[in-house]
Amino acid sequence: MGWFEEYFQFERYGTNMRTEILAGVTTFLTMAYILFVNPQILSAAMGKDAFDSLVAVTALSAGITTIIMGLYARKPFALAPGMGLNAYFAYTVAPKYGWRVALAAVFVEGLIFIALTLTKVRSAVIHAIPKSQKYAIGAGIGLFLTLIGLNDVGILSAQVEGSKDAIISLGKTVLLSGTLKFTGLNTSVLLSKQVLLFLFGLLLTGVLIAMRIKGALLISILTTSVLGWITGAAPWPEKLFSTPTISYTFMKMDLHGLINAGALGVVFAFFMVDFFDTLGTVTGLSAKAGFLTKDGKVPDAEKVLLTDAIGTTLGAVLGTSTVTTYIESATGIEEGGRTGMTALVTGLLFLAIGLFIAPLASSIPSFATAPALVIVGYYMLSALKEVDFSDHTEALPAFLVLITIPYTYSIADGIGVGFISYTLLKVFSGRWKEVHPLMYILALVFVAYFAYLGGLF
Template sequence: MADDGVRATDTAPSGFLERRFELTARGTDSRTEILAGATTFLTMAYIILVNPAILGQAGMPVAAVAAATCLAAGLASIMMGFAANMPLALAPGMGLNAYFSFSVVQAMGIPWQIALACVFISGIAFLLLTFAGIRQMIIAAIPQHLFAAVAGGIGLFIGFIGLKNAGIVVSDPATSVGLGNLREPAAALALFGLALVGALSVWKVRGAILIGILATTLVGWGLGLVTFTPEPYDLTAISQTAFQLDFAGVFGLSGSHGLGLFEILFVFLFVDLFDNIGTLVGVAKRAGLIGPDGRIPKLNRILFTDSIATMLGALAGTSTVTSYVESAAGVQAGGRTGLTAVVTGILFLLAMFVAPYAQLVPLAATAPALIIVGALMMAPLVDVPWDDPEAALPAFLTVVMIPLTFSIANGLAFGITAYALLKLLRGKITKTDWLLLLLALLFVARFIWLSGG
C-alpha cells in the first residue's frame, strides 16, 4: 500500500505553479492560465496609450506616464496573483485619471505633484480601512442578489464599452446613443472578430478569445486599418514622474484649496472603494470563486493588495490603480487563479520597453472579446428573485446604472440605497442593518455633494 501511495503522489500534478496557485483544485492548468493572462492583457493594453494621453493634459510628461502605467499595472497585477491567488488584474483606473487631470489639476489649479500625493494618501486611507475591517464589513453588508446584479451590470458595461470602441454604437444628439455606420472599417472589422470569437466559443476552442483578438488584428493589418505613429519614448523617462509627490504642498493647501483637498480625497476614496468592490464581486462571481455563504476567498489579501497598488502607482507617477473589469475576459478564457494575473503583470512589465507599440492592436480587435464577455456575464442574473420587488428594484437599478452612468460605483450606490430604503419602508430594518443604512446615507450625501459641484 505504501508503494501505491508513492505512485499516486508521483502522478499528481507537481511543481511550483501547482503548489503556489492550486491549479488542480480550481480545475485549471498552467497553459489555460497563461492564455487567460494574455487575453486579459490584450483587453487592457489600451490603458498604456489612453492613460498618458489623459494625464498628459495635467501637464505630466507623456513618456514618463506611459512607463509608470506599465510599471504600476505590472507590479500590482503580479502582487495580486501571488498574494491573493485571484485572476484579477489592476491598472490605473479610467474615470479616476480623468478626475485627476480635468477636475483636480485643471479646474482646481492644483499641481500634479500635489495631486499624486493625494492619491498616495488615499491609498493609506484604504489600507487603514482594511486594517480596521471596514471594507470587509461593507462587502458583508451587501445582499447576495446585489452581488448578482453587479456582475450583470458589469457585463452590460463591458459589452457597451466594446460596442462603443468598435463604432457599432455611437453617440447621437437626438437619442443619446445610436447605431454607427457598420460599413466603417473599424465597425466591420469588429463584427468580423465578433463572428469569429463567437464561432470559436461555440465550438469550445481553447483560447477562443485570444485567438480571435490576434486573428482580427492580423486582418486589420492586412487591410491597412492599423495606423502606427509611435511617439518618442525612453524608459528612463519614468524618472520625471517617479517619487515626484509633493506632500508639503498637500498640507500647505488653504482656503478653497483646503476644501478642495477634502473633495479630492473623498472622490479618490469613494469611487475606488466601490469600483473595486463591484469589480471584485463581479469577476469572482463569474469565476465561480464566491462560496455558498457569499464569502470571497482571501478577501483581506485582495483588499490589502489593492491599497498597496494605489500607493505604488502614485510613487511611480500615475493616478489611482484599481481592479479592472476587463479581468472578466481572462476569466472567460479559463483563468481561475492568480497565475492569470501574474502573466498579465509580466506582459505589462515587458510592455514598458515597447509601450508605444500597444497601438498595433486596434480597439476594434479587442472589442469583440468585451462584447462576448459582456454577454456571458449575464448568467448570474438568474440568482435575482425578479418576482420580489424588494430585491428586483434595487437589482435592476444596479444593473442599468452601471453602464448608463459609466460607473460601477454609481450602480452600487443606487442599488444599496434603494434596498435600504425599501427595507426601511417595510419596517424590516434591524439593528444588524446599521451599516447598510449608513452606506445609504453616505451615498445620498455623495449624490448631493456631486450635484452641487
C-alpha cells in the first residue's frame, strides 16, 4: 500500500486508499451501462452477430485504456467507447461507407491524435476554443443522444424519405434524398408495453438521481429489463455469462476501402467529433477535481490526451467506435477520487466483470437502455448554464451549435456551424481581437469541410 500511496501522491491530494477505491467503484457503477448500450447502438450497423464481440471489446477497450490513464496520466478519469461518437459511427458513417471502413476511419483518426498530442498541437487547440463553444458542443451532443433514445422506442421520430444514411440530414442531402418527414410525438405507441416500461425506467432513473443513489443508470436498466422479461415485453436471457470472444470485430478495419470511400471527409468528421468531445470532458472533469491552473489550463494535458488517443486507436483495432474520456468520471471525483488509483480500480472492474456478460447484455431490451440515453443527454445539456447569454457574440453561436447537432444528426456539422458563426460575429461586431488566431484557421477548415460535403471539390 505504501508504494501506491507514494506513486499516486495521496498526501498531495489529501486522499487515501479507501477513498480512492470507493471512488473507482462509484465511477464503474455509473459507467457500467455502456456495456449494454454501446453494443446495442453499434450492432445496428454491424449486425446482430457482432453483439457478443461488441460487449467484450467494450469492456476490453474501457478497461485497458482506463488502467493506462490511472498508471500513466495518474488522473481519476475513466474511458470507454463514447456516447454520441458511437451513434455517429452507427447512424451516419457506417450506413454510408460500411462499418469496416468506419473502423478504419477511427483507427486513422487515433493515429493522427497520437501525432498531434506528441507535438502538443492538440492541447494548444484545446486552449484556443472559447468556453461558450466548449459548453455548447457538450449540450448539443446531449440533445443528439436524447433524440436517439426517444427514436429507439418510437416516441419521437424523424427521417428523410428515400435516405438510409441518417434520421435527419443537412442541406443537399435532404434535397437529393427526398423530403423531410417529422412525425413528432407518436401517440399511437404510447400505451404499448415497451413505451410504458421506457417511461417507468425514465421515472425510476430520475428518482434515483434525485436521491443521489450511486449507479442510478445501471439500476434502472436492470430493473426495467427484469420487468420487461416478467411482462413478456422482452424474452428472458438464456444464460447470464459466457466466455468472451472478439473474433467478429478484431482487426476488421478496411483501410483500402477507406481510401476508396474518400478518406478525407470520413476521417475529418470523426476527428472533429472526437477532438471536441474530449476537449469539453477533460476540461470539465479537471475543473470539478480542482486541477485547473489559475489561467484555466489543464495540468498534464498531454498525458491525458495521449491516453485518450491511444484508447481510440486500440478501440478501432479491437472493433469498437471511438474511445474517449467519460464525463461520468465526475461521480468518482464527487466521492473524493483525486488520483490515478481511482481509474485503476474502475479499469480492473471493467475487465473483471464486463468481459463475461455478453448473454446478459444481449437480453437487455432497447426500452431499458433508452432512458439512459435521455438521462445522459440531460446531464450534458446542463453545461449550457455556463454560457454567457448576455453576450450575443458568445450566446448566438452556442445556440446554433445546440440546435444544429440534433437537427442535422451530425455533431461535426454542429461544431462547424458554431465555429464559423462565432468567428464571423466577433469580426463583424468589431471584436476580432477576442478570437484566438487558431479559431480563424479552424473556421476556414470547416468552410472547406462544408464545401467538400456540398460537392464543390
